[in-house]
Amino acid sequence: MSATLFSFLFAITILTLTPGFDTALVLRTAIAQGWQRAWATALGVTLGCLLWGIAVGLGLGALLMASEIAYNLLKWIGAGWLLYLGIKLLLKPRQQSVETAEQPAQPQGYLACFSRGLMGNLLNPKIGVFYVTFLPQFIPAGASVALWCTLMALTHMLLGLFWNAVLIGGSHYFAGYLRKPTVLKGMDRLTGCVFIGFAAKLALSRR
Template sequence: MTASLISFLVAIIILTLTPGFDTALVLRTSAANGWKKALVTAIGISTGCLVWGVAVGLGLGALLLASEIAYNVLKLAGAAYLLWLGVGLILKPRSEFNAQVRVGRQSAGYASFFTKGVMGNLLNPKVGVFYVSFLPQFIPAGASVALWSSGMALTHVIIGTLWSCVLIASTHYFAEKLRNPTVMKLMDRLTGCVFIGFAARLALSKR
């Protein structure tokens, strides 16, 4: 259990630090609308992740209990998905960070920014697919899938929110660094290696 938790924390920290849509949204909101609305946006993003984590945990738990075949199909599909993502990131890393994400107007209320963060994740099925393929690797044998998935999603939310706070506090510095093509390629390729490693681990794992 300890090894699973440590592995998960290392992986999720690396993945959280890798810039993507959420990073761009928080940075852009902070620069254009101030730290308070950027923080609300980050909380919305975290809420979306938590909803996905709980939903995936509940559905995945029922699926795993129902069928050995379904478990193996899901395992191999998840491994293939992670492998595809990893190879793609290594072969075609991004060289440009697009922080020009559309955000609400300066006069928009906090609810608007919270909704933008939530919907950015809830309307992205890749978040759910990623949780399905990623989280089961760290669940100890015999443990509650729903409970562990929800707990790991909550851990991801806490780490992600803390990282968003760092981004907000250092908006101009990080925005400039993340636009560096060398940094972008390095982060993408590092994440690709992580994905491939977990794809192999998932494919070779037993129920």
């Protein structure tokens, strides 16, 4: 049991530390909109992992493995969402951060930041497929699948929150430079390209 749990913790830690869409989203939000909105985004991202774990535990994740139509539908919706975010950043990059702007035109609310992180995770079917193939390996024989999947996803969520705390805290030290209008504008466009790249990668992916 202890060896199994250690293996799970090691694997899920590597997964958490691997840069991806969620890392880019949280960092960009921290620098452009401040640490509070970044935390709202991080909470949405990590809650998405927990919801995927619960879904897999209840057997819903297996649908993505069994149904090509269900997988492709969610895949294209997710790719479209990432593409929308990327194009929006390319066409309308921020000129100044929320914290330094004297009169922000449309300050983004915490709910919007939370929803963006949550939807970016929930609309990625690869996470569901990963969970449905990854988590069962660490469930003891005869144990409750729903309970263990939920607990493992909760562990993933807590690790994600800890790692996001490191990212958000670290961004504080170089945020002053990165909040310069020209740097912020270029960073938004670079992040937009990253999001479009993730959209293409998801659209071209297979189970």
